[in-house]
Amino acid sequence: MPFLEENLLEERKSPTSKTSKTTYLLFISISISLLLFTASPPPKSTYHSLYVSVSESENVTVSHHLLILTRRPHVAGSPANADAASYVLSTLTSHSLRTHISSYHVALNYPLSRSLTLTRAHPLGPTITFSLDQEIYAGDPYADVAREAVPTFHAYARSGSVAGNVAYVNYGRVEDYATLKGMGVNVSGTVVLVRYGKIYRGDIVRNAYEAGAVGVVVYTDTKDYGGGVDGKWFPEDRWMPPSGVQVGSLYIGAGDPTTPGWASTSACERMDDEEIERGGGIPLIPSLPVSSADGEAIMEAIGGHVAPDDWQGGAESIDYRVGPGPGFLNLTYNGNQTITTIQNVFGVIEGVEEPDRYVLLGNHRDAWTFGAVDPNSGTATLLEVARRLEKLQKRGWKPRRTIILCNWDAEEYGLIGSTEWVEENREMLASRVVAYLNVDCAVSGAGFHVSSTPQLDKLLKQATQQVQDPDNSSQTVYESWIQSNDSQMVGRLGGGGSDFASFIQHVGVPAVDMFYGGEYAVYHSLYDDFVWMQKFGDPMFHRHVAVASIWGLVALKLADDEFLPFDYVSYASELQRSTKELENEILGKPISLSPLYKSIEQLNKAATKINDQRKALEGNGWASMWGKDPLKVRELNDRLMMAERAFTDRDGLFGRPWYKHLIYGPSNHNDYGSKSFPGVDDAIEKAKSSNTTESWKSVQHEVWRVSRAVTHASLVLNGKFT
Ligand SMILES: [Zn+2]
Numbered sequence: 001m002p003f004l005e006e007n008l009l010e011e012r013k014s015p016t017s018k019t020s021k022t023t024y025l026l027f028i029s030i031s032i033s034l035l036l037f038t039a040s041p042p043p044k045s046t047y048h049s050l051y052v053s054v055s056e057s058e059n060v061t062v063s064h065h066l067l068i069l070t071r072r073p074h075v076a077g078s079p080a081n082a083d084a085a086s087y088v089l090s091t092l093t094s095h096s097l098r099t100h101i102s103s104y105h106v107a108l109n110y111p112l113s114r115s116l117t118l119t120r121a122h123p124l125g126p127t128i129t130f131s132l133d134q135e136i137y138a139g140d141p142y143a144d145v146a147r148e149a150v151p152t153f154h155a156y157a158r159s160g161s162v163a164g165n166v167a168y169v170n171y172g173r174v175e176d177y178a179t180l181k182g183m184g185v186n187v188s189g190t191v192v193l194v195r196y197g198k199i200y201r202g203d204i205v206r207n208a209y210e211a212g213a214v215g216v217v218v219y220t221d222t223k224d225y226g227g228g229v230d231g232k233w234f235p236e237d238r239w240m241p242p243s244g245v246q247v248g249s250l251y252i253g254a255g256d257p258t259t260p261g262w263a264s265t266s267a268c269e270r271m272d273d274e275e276i277e278r279g280g281g282i283p284l285i286p287s288l289p290v291s292s293a294d295g296e297a298i299m300e301a302i303g304g305h306v307a308p309d310d311w312q313g314g315a316e317s318i319d320y321r322v323g324p325g326p327g328f329l330n331l332t333y334n335g336n337q338t339i340t341t342i343q344n345v346f347g348v349i350e351g352v353e354e355p356d357r358y359v360l361l362g363n364h365r366d367a368w369t370f371g372a373v374d375p376n377s378g379t380a381t382l383l384e385v386a387r388r389l390e391k392l393q394k395r396g397w398k399p400r401r402t403i404i405l406c407n408w409d410a411e412e413y414g415l416i417g418s419t420e421w422v423e424e425n426r427e428m429l430a431s432r433v434v435a436y437l438n439v440d441c442a443v444s445g446a447g448f449h450v451s452s453t454p455q456l457d458k459l460l461k462q463a464t465q466q467v468q469d470p471d472n473s474s475q476t477v478y479e480s481w482i483q484s485n486d487s488q489m490v491g492r493l494g495g496g497g498s499d500f501a502s503f504i505q506h507v508g509v510p511a512v513d514m515f516y517g518g519e520y521a522v523y524h525s526l527y528d529d530f531v532w533m534q535k536f537g538d539p540m541f542h543r544h545v546a547v548a549s550i551w552g553l554v555a556l557k558l559a560d561d562e563f564l565p566f567d568y569v570s571y572a573s574e575l576q577r578s579t580k581e582l583e584n585e586i587l588g589k590p591i592s593l594s595p596l597y598k599s600i601e602q603l604n605k606a607a608t609k610i611n612d613q614r615k616a617l618e619g620n621g622w623a624s625m626w627g628k629d630p631l632k633v634r635e636l637n638d639r640l641m642m643a644e645r646a647f648t649d650r651d652g653l654f655g656r657p658w659y660k661h662l663i664y665g666p667s668n669h670n671d672y673g674s675k676s677f678p679g680v681d682d683a684i685e686k687a688k689s690s691n692t693t694e695s696w697k698s699v700q701h702e703v704w705r706v707s708r709a710v711t712h713a714s715l716v717l718n719g720k721f722t
Helices: 002-017 021-039 044-052 058-069 079-094 174-182 201-210 273-279 292-300 376-394 416-424 426-432 454-465 477-484 500-507 530-537 542-560 568-585 594-618 630-647 678-690 693-718
Strands: 098-119 160-168 191-195 215-219 287-290 328-349 354-364 401-408 433-438 448-452 511-516 664-667 670-676
Touching (some): 044 376, 044 542, 058 376, 058 530, 079 098, 079 376, 079 401, 098 287, 098 292, 098 416, 160 215, 191 201, 201 215, 201 287, 215 328, 287 292, 287 328, 328 376, 354 416, 354 426, 354 542, 354 630, 376 401, 376 542, 401 542, 416 426, 426 433, 426 500, 433 542, 448 454, 448 477, 454 477, 454 542, 454 568, 500 511, 500 664, 568 594, 568 670, 568 678, 568 693, 594 630, 594 693, 630 693, 664 678, 670 678, 678 693
Parallel strands (some): 160 191, 215 287, 354 401, 354 433, 433 511
Antiparallel strands (some): 160 328, 328 401, 448 511, 664 670
16 A cells, blocks of 8 residues: 555656646546545455454453353253354344344254163173163263253154164165165065164265165274274363264255254245155155264174174174174153243344445354354354454445355254355345355364355465464464365365355355364264363364454455356366376266266356456556446346356256255255265166166266357357346
């Protein structure tokens, strides 16, 4: 800014020595623009630098927010979670944001009764009735409120009582059942024992049902989650205690299962149980999650063939066998489904120049237990973002576009709060949202990770170059990031893991999801509390501060930059890479990928062209000083914003119409799995098993559908109809 002012002053001096009319007019004009410049605040980049220049106390503020948010267990629909909503609302209000709550009435369920008994063959001893309780350790500061936590269960589990010999099926993947079949083991009529780890738990139960099992017990193996090996676990170490249980949802899909595709308002249409069952997202056999101690006790009672080497778990004294039997399980689960009120909290800073363009930052608030990692490390960080934005506002900053901070409810049950809101506001969001930036678990350990739609790759790299690594002050987050990841730095958003799903996969909004750490042992257990975070997740809370810096900075650039910082050239090269991967899948089959390659080439051309148009419009010298035609800027930005929407298709994925995005969506066999071209992938899976001409034809059809979507994106970027 000082540089610009000096230049203008220099130029103002020169016309005074000349007398021609044109020079005089020029002088007047420059004087006016100088007046405008001196009256206007510093450039946006100055504010962005101010935003990331953190002082000593940020970590204290963030840890204080986390301490308050995690005082009690606060599952969706509980009074404790309503209190947490009030805390978020009042904190956002205190930071000068315009706030409101938007409520929905959604079908949630809670456990009424659970029981699990194991009958063992002689000489192992008598029947065991498992307590299904997570132990409170001596000195636990949360001992008095721990009983408020919802008993261990699977949300949306099927109610009922089942009994059968127990069989062990490793991670419960489709290929694990194939292995068992190859060993001559029939799981039909059994209760299967499965370890958590590789796939979404909803898919674990679905695969078990499809294999003919009557019930499912899912346990935490110490090999996958550590702990117990040397007798050290929380609170001595970061690992899950032997009685720790991973709670979680089984729902395959997004949003309230009783209102697929529309908002769960107080008096809306709802599907009945039969219709929901036909929808396929709800499990059809009972299940329970159990601890590593209980899992091992059951494992000991299983005979039969010794399980393959890579099926062996962490209990060294046990030979993992596949059964079925002689161990016999009786499992009962009864749940209570009720329509419950949930609350999304919003804080808004209205944009000055383009109030009808939105940049969204989102995080959920509801937790299975205390939620120190999942999700309130993110909530505490969101509140820190709000504090820093207030600091900027006090110095005169006003965003060009509207910034909206979103705090979702009932994410854990099935991304419900965010999905209901997106379904209710779909058309408005589709025409106005620039990007959605998600943070779920902000911090569970060291190491920065981010996933996004590819047009945002460059922006993410730039932002991380401006933030100091919280674990190594001699370098930036970016530098540490490139050292830790060799091949692909930015992940993609195909999985259904968090609240970004409805934005990208249902509406086609460019999206980001970021976090520090990754998998952590006490996930969804009673031990995900403030003590764990303070001891193991982020003792100094500097990683929280770094997430606040990156998250907010990305939002600021999206909200303030005159031209949206989107680069579709990187989208095209990413699609090229994904298509190459597809080639191996269809080797020797009558499938042509050339329509797809052709459409990607067009996209690359269109992306390059719009980048050039932007450069021309940015111009230099006088053109930029006199300002650009705001309508032209807006028109170009709209093309950049809307190109992502073109990847969505009205009919959606085959058999999964809610998932509209043809590039990124969850895999059919693992909701956590991130697949490019999920429709093509589904069709290939089917064709591989049936191997009919018809089935391979449908693969080709899916390839054509993706190609057409990519072509539509090019047309949007070009901004010219045919
Ligand atoms: Zn979460």
